[in-house]
Amino acid sequence: MPQKKPLVVVTRKLPDAIETRMMELFETRLNLDDRQMTKAELIEAVKVADILVPTITDRIDAAVLSQAGTNLKLIANFGTGVDHIDLATARQRSITVTNTPGVLTEDTADMTMALILSVPRRLAEGERLMRSGDWHGWSPTFMLGHRIWGKRLGIIGMGRIGQAVARRAKAFGMSIHxxxxxxxHPDIEHELEATYWESLDQMLARMDVMTVHCPHTPATFHLLSARRLKLMQPHSYLINTSRGEIVDENALTRMLQRKEIAGAGLDVFEHEPAVNPKLLEMDNVVLLPHLGSATLEGRVDMGEKVIVNIKTFADGHNPPDRVLASML
Structure with missing residues (x-):
């Protein structure tokens, strides 16, 4: 007798190829209109699902997981970060959690490098000027920015993405810290010609550009606090393509308003999708709608990892990308 297919509930619209494959392999409930689920809808989903496929926009907290049916055994997250999932409660309820590491490294590093270039060279500001019709021709002193060649780049979090950013920045003539x-490992330091700073405070005070690549955890919430941000130099720039909660957004906004730092490139925000309205008014800030991993190739790769994790788990084996092993 054929084995019963697990019921997989997907909380957001995924690439067509991924949804088609899921429908072939599993009993799958899709979110075709891509509307973010309410808390009540998430609770209903965990009550019936054998496997839940959430994304960063879904808060799978203790209140949601406490309503889960006994059949929910796997949360196969579509994404690398799992700070939106209550891992402790999942452990208590013997629910395995997986993610999709490694496939977004190059895309996120590309976007980071784009912001490192865009903010000092005032690219977004210049593009807005062109569309406004207010450009009256070239001038020797018009819209002068700053070169990045020879500047010091400080990387917070030297994992896959941090190292990928370092490789790109090194090619642009930046010194890597x-x-x-x-x-x-010393071999990585040698390859990247990277200088290690044990003290984040000391590094912040000496860099021209800072970029954030650590995960959001309780330990990294407001890692860049008001106190730490004040250590940055007035000519320096802050880039964040990691998680908005790592930076004290209100403190950063005040410093940008007062020109206490030169500018910022932000792809993530502390209270997404809300953005501090004062940031929207500033020319020295480039704002993006969380596009760091937004390539078709990346999204398909993420979906394929989700499918592998589900299929492996459903076949009775440990999925390759476990964040939290089942306690069964």
Whole structure:
């Protein structure tokens, strides 16, 4: 007798190829209109699902998981970060959690490098000027920005993405510096010509550009606090393509308003999708709608990892991308 297919509930619209494959392999309930589920809808989903496929926009907290049916055994997250999932409660309820690491490295590094270039060279400001019709021709002193060649780049979090950013920045002639929980292997430091800073405070005070690539955890919430942001130099720039909660957004906004730092490139925000309205008014800030991993190739790769994790789990094996192993 054929084995019963697991019921997989997907909370957001995924690439067509991924949804088609899921429908072939599993009993799948899709979110075809891509509307973010309410808390009540998430609770209903965990009551019936054998496997839940959430995204960063879904808060799978203790209140939601406490309503889960006994049949929910796997949360196969579509994304790398899992700070929106209550891992402790999942562990208590013997629910395995998986994610999709490694497939978004190059896309996120590309976007980071784009912001490192865009903010000092005032690219977004210049593009807005062109569309306004107010450009009256070239001038020797018009809209002068700053070169990045020879500047010092400080990387917070030297994992896959941090290292990919370092490789790109090195090719643009930047000197590479980093702060990490643990010092990376000497071979990586040698390849990137990277300088390790044990003290984040000391690194912040000496860099021209800072970029954030650590995960959001309780330990990294407001890692860049008002106190730490004030250590940055007035000519320096802050880039964040990681998680908005790592930076004290209100403190950053005040510093940008007062020209206490030169500018910022932000792809993530502390209270997404809400953005501090004062940031919208500033020319020295480039704002993007969380596009760091937004390539078709990346999204398909993420979906394929989700499918592999589900299929492996459904076949009775440990999925390859476990964040939290089942306690069964």
């Amino acid at each position: 980093y702060h990490n929980r643990k010092r990376v």
